[in-house]
Amino acid sequence: MPEWLHVAFRAIIFLIILFFITKALGKKQLTQISFFEYVTGITIGSIAGEVIMGLDGSIWNGIVGMLIYGIIPFGIGVLSLKSKKVRDYVDGKGTIFIKDGKVMEDNLKKERYSADELLELLRKKDVFQMADVEFALLEPTGDLSVLLKKENRPITAKDLGLITPNEKEPQTVIMDGKVLNEALSTTGRNRGWLERELDKLGVSLENVYLAQVDTYGQLTVDLFDDKIQVASPEEKPLLLAMMKKCQADLELFCLATEAEEAKEMYHRNSLRLEQIINKLTPYLKN
Template sequence: MPDWFEIALRTLFAVVFLFLLTKLLGKRQVTQLSLFEYITGITIGNLAAFLSTDLDSHWSLGMIALGVWALFSLGIEFVQLKSKRARDFLDGKATVLIKDGQIQEANLKKERMTSDDLLEQLRKKDVFRMADVEFALMETSGDLNILLKKENQPLTASDLGITVGVEQVSQAVIMDGKIMDEPLAAIKQDRTWLEGELKKLNLTADQVYLGQVDTYGQLSVDLYNDQITLPESQQKAQLLAILKKCEANLEMFGLSTEHKKAKAMYQRCAKKLDKVITDVKPHLIQ
């Protein structure tokens, strides 16, 4: 057998076997890795490369080495699932870098981070003032998670005492010009409904590269031909969103003012607008 053909054959076997091992080890091997998983990934990759090119050794020996590493990794993961001490030893523990708004210099030194490194990580989280941070934690994966001080956190509907509806996941009902029946069933619709929505846009499914249906039942599409101009299809949803935003603003104004008459006026207007939203919502989500 020619050397070039044997190398090609070994590489093919190594790629297939490596793919099967990665599937066996799970998704964490291709996302954020722990220290041990990082070592395992490098070692298995090196073994696979060695198996592909070393013609002096039998290919089965390389397969055995890869299999032993994979089984050992699975065993380690099983131990980690059963033991907190094992997880702490193998993965380490999260490190507090900012506590009660104060930088923990000792922990920074422990992680071999400078103040410049810390500021860079904060900027990646869209935080440009350290004084805005109440708590910052470096995870075992190396990611930095932060908690802003209460006065710097975004205002939410919960802060205003407003109950909002459950947001549904947008469903891709057309992909590569093909209608997807399973996502349609998930939103309790069928092809007849989808074809009707496409007809409103003067389109057929084979013209659509990607089509999605959002929480409000609105179909949005991206076409193969970008020169085609589509009519606005989100006006009802946008109107409902604007009304809700106005209601939230009225509630916020009422909470922020100390003037009794102004507070009463804002609250009264917010209640009236809430009634308007309740009345028109069935017509805006059709």
């Protein structure tokens, strides 16, 4: 057999083995790599490369070596889930870089980080002024977690005393011009509803690249043809307009009637509806 066929055969074999080893070790290998996993990954790659190109060596020796380096981190991962001591030793602990608004210089030196590198990590978190930071922790994965001072944090609905409804994740109901029936049924709707909503927007199913249904049941679409303009969903604005019309009608009824009891009832309900409208306006505007 020609040499290049040997190389191709070994490359395919080890690609398959590497794939299954990586799948067994989990997605953590792709994102949060510890020191131990980093060394293991390099070693497995080196073994694979050596056996693929080293035609004089036995392919089975390489497979055994890779399996050993796959089994060991798998076992360490299982132990780490059960023991915090093992987890702290293998994965490492976080290091405080900023505490109470003050930089921990000794911790920076311990992790071999300079002030410039600290500022770079802060900029990656969209923080350009160190004085805005209350607490910053270097995670074992190398990411910097940042807690801003109270006055520098974005205002939330809770800060304003607003009660917001829970939102569910949008469901993708059309992809590449094809209806995803499972996602559509998750929203509690059917193809008939979907076709009616597409008719309202004036688009055909075949021209829809992506379509999603949000928490409020509104359908948003993106078309293959980017030159076509699609109208925004109007359910929420229409509901807001209807509520305002009802409130205006109550005021008109109040002015039109001569009966004091009816006048008071219309006025009282108009004020109640106005309060509801004021609370819902931020959520019903597109």
